[in-house]
Amino acid sequence: MVSDIKQVPESPVGKTGAAGDPGHKTPDPAGVHQMTPAQSESPETSLEQTEATPDPAARNIRNLPWILSRARIWTRRGLILVLRVSRLVSLGVRQIGPGLRFIRRSLWRRWRRSLEFRTVLTTLLLAVTSFAIVGAYLSNQIANNLFQERLAQAESESRFNVKQVQDTFDGAQVTDQSSVITLVYDTLTAVEGRGSVIQRRYVFEAAPEQTKPRNRWVESRASDQLTVRVIPPELRKAVQTGGKQQFWASTQFPVGNEDRPGIAVGNMVTFNGTAYELYLIYDLNTAQQTLDEIQNVLWAGGAALVLMIGAIAWYVTRNVVSPVSHAAVVSEKLAAGQLQERMVVKGEDEVARLGASFNHMAASLQEQITQLATLSQMQQRFVSDVSHELRTPLTTVRMAAEVLFDARDDFDPMNKRSAELLYHQVERFQSLLSDLLEISRFDAGAAVLDAEPQDIFQVISHVMEGAAPVAAEYGSEVRLNARQKGIIVEMDSRRIDRILRNLLLNALEHGEGRPIHISVAANHDAVAVSVRDHGIGMTQAEAARVFDRFWRADPARARTTGGSGLGLSIAAEDTKLHNGWLQAWGQKGSGSNFRLTLPLRQGGTIVKSPLQLEPADIGFPGAASERQMLVLGPDSGGAPQTLQDTGGKPVPKDGAGS
Secondary structure, three states: OOOOOOOOOOOHHHHHOOOOOOOOOEEOOOOOEEOOOOOOOOHHHHHHHHHHOOOHHHHHHHHHHHHHHHHHHHHHHHHHHHHHHHHHHHHHHHHHHHHHHHHHHHHHHHHHHOHHHHHHHHHHHHHHHHHHHHHHHHHHHHHHHHHHHHHHHHHHHHHHHHHHHHHHHHHOOOOOHHHHHHHHHHHHHHHHOOOOOOOEEEEEEEOOOOOOOOOOOOOEEEOOOOOHHHOOHHHHHHHHHHOOOOEEEEEEEEEOOEEEEEEEEEEEEEEOOEEEEEEEEEEOHHHHHHHHHHHHHHHHHHHHHHHHHHHHHHHHHHHHHHHHHHHHHHHHHHHOOOOOOOOOOOOOOHHHHHHHHHHHHHHHHHHHHHHHHHHHHHHHHHHHHHHHHHHHHHHHHHHHHHHHHHOHHHOOHHHHHHHHHHHHHHHHHHHHHHHHHHHHHHHHOOOOOOOEEEEHHHHHHHHHHHOHHHHHHHOOOEEEEEOOOOOEEEEOHHHHHHHHHHHHHHHHHHOOOOOEEEEEEEOOOEEEEEEEEOOOOOOHHHHHHOOOOOOOOOOOOOOOOOOOOOHHHHHHHHHHHOOOEEEEEEEOOOEEEEEEEEEOOOOOOOOOOOOOOOOOOOOOOOOHHHOEEEEEOHHHOOOOOOOEEOOOOOOOOOOOOO
């Protein structure tokens, strides 16, 4: 690379210094050698020198595009950086709100749920508040006492020093300027009390607007480069108008690079007929440092005291709350069936007595629950054993009853009626025994679900066909209303058939001959089937117990259909196997409604049933033009009629006009 500044070698002629040589160099007065106009250069030398020593302006012009390019790049980078920082700031601002709300909700949740947290936090808040009040009071009192002590000292010293200054000025016999300046300087220096530490500072200022002749040799003087500006205007005004009285005021004055607090005490003195304002400034920095140290000690001691109080509150509260929390945990375990859980009892205090009482209660409950469980197992085993033992003799009795029933036409009227009664009662006994065996399988946990995809309308049609004789006997009309024409459900069709048969027969028995409505609807995760009657109805308390074993709303009511009293209980158990819902609603005089809700897929969960449990008499889903109805009544001869389109016409409650 060629250097920007190149030294040109001197020619031999130039060294000789001949005056007539065309290449002669003449030095200028400054000693800088300059080239004469007659000096010539070869083209190669001129070109080399031009390239070696280019013009700075030309160089700047050539570098201008590069500089502009770099400027654009750095400007773009700066804008990108500013944009990213602004995005981060805006994101942080947006996150502050949710973060604060999350912290507030967490603290509020902890405040509501934790007695220990609430007690400790309340204790800490009260301790901090109390310490702040007491600390502020003590700090204020200490500061006032220190200030009043320093003020009294300053006033006393000021009176003594001002008196000395005035006595010195009164007895002075000086006439020239230098003697006056020396006297004033020495007097004020003595007042200042210089030593290793300046005890006090002064400001000496001639009072303004004096009518008497003034000595112009001394106008103002101050120590440590102070000025009259450090004196509060109110203090100056009071000194100027107060005569020989002494005044003071708090002030601040600079010392080095800091401002220190102080007390300015002002008096009027006279010298050679001229009135002067003399202010003695006392430094309060030492007192302020003492006060700061006391406040730091108070803050440190208060913080330590608050932490100690918090620790004590936590320890005491934990000793009281821990047994309660432990009792809550043990209670939850007992409720979950872990009856062997007990509390740990330590000591003989109130908490220990509570734990002992809790353990005694748990032991008593465990004993009673164990007895009840044993009794229940014995009852279940008894029912199962009796049911199995009765199957063989009942089969023999049934065969004999069938023989007598088939030969009843050959008997006299009394024996014929006896044979018929025997046959029907044996049938009821057989049904009761089958239900008892089914309940025994549920109690033993031996019931297994055999689920497969099937159209639920096929099951409903089969149930309606089987119930047709009972419907004809009661004179009730059964109507099927649905929006869809086919709903595939993963289910055990045998158990669902039994559930719907029980619901329909129960509705026919209690329907008082009025129409029975079966509604079907489905959503994305469940299917629902409701059986609605308009019979005697039931109360809410009866609806809550309708699925209990052998329970009847009216024990005196005759059972005309020959049910065993276990149908709805078995239906509830079958529904549990499908992970479904079986619910009942009733109202006296308005009938009842039973709703079966099943998941469309085995193992699925139900979020919401497609049908309403409390009917809107009758509130079928979907538009009226989309409804399909299957009618089963006494006029159909016990067989279901064809699916009919209602055409959007309302269906009367009595079924007329269908």
